[in-house]
Amino acid sequence: VAAFAGQSGSKPEIYLVAHSEGTVVTLLALLQALSSTRLADPDGTGPAQHGGWGEHVRGLMTIGAPIDKHIALWPELWDFNFVTEIDCGRVAIAPQADRKRVMQLARQIKWKNYYDYGDPVGFRLDETRRLLERSGCRAFEFHSVNDDHGYSRSWLPGKAHVDYWRDDAVFTHFID
Numbered sequence: 001v002a003a004f005a006g007q008s009g010s011k012p013e014i015y016l017v018a019h020s021e022g023t024v025v026t027l028l029a030l031l032q033a034l035s036s037t038r039l040a041d042p043d044g045t046g047p048a049q050h051g052g053w054g055e056h057v058r059g060l061m062t063i064g065a066p067i068d069k070h071i072a073l074w075p076e077l078w079d080f081n082f083v084t085e086i087d088c089g090r091v092a093i094a095p096q097a098d099r100k101r102v103m104q105l106a107r108q109i110k111w112k113n114y115y116d117y118g119d120p121v122g123f124r125l126d127e128t129r130r131l132l133e134r135s136g137c138r139a140f141e142f143h144s145v146n147d148d149h150g151y152s153r154s155w156l157p158g159k160a161h162v163d164y165w166r167d168d169a170v171f172t173h174f175i176d
Helices: 021-034 067-073 126-135 157-166 168-175
Strands: 014-019 057-063 082-087 090-095 103-105 109-116 148-151
Touching: 014 021, 021 057, 021 067, 057 168, 067 126, 109 157, 109 168
Parallel strands: 014 057, 057 109, 109 148
Antiparallel strands: 082 090, 090 103
16 A cells, blocks of 8 residues: 555555465454554554555455354454444444544455365355454455355365466456
């Protein structure tokens, strides 16, 4: 986002693509950004930052995602509570604890999840949808029927988990 700061009138659009454990890190980072969580400077010399990138995210693609497993095993990581208002497609989202820190999104973030039935790691994200509903986070356009895509292409479990990167149909579907 900083690279766009010097360009007058520029409104960057960010599309995130995450695989495997990266889907967990990506979703946690997005939820922190949406909650305007201030993160401490790692070396302790600068002020806390929230980055300001969350409002520019337009799309999320997860492939081989074990997010539901992480929600079940480490529920304390997912303790986010939001107040979300959607008006004419625009999204205003704020942490429940501090409603003054409102982030404006041009629209809901389109999220598509892909998983091969032969993949032992990635699955349908039912618990993730329930978590978003419970937390009041309506920042994502992520519905079970249209946005969770399972298929069967690989017979070898390990291969199924890495073959997403070679699957033109998956990336074509996301881009379309």
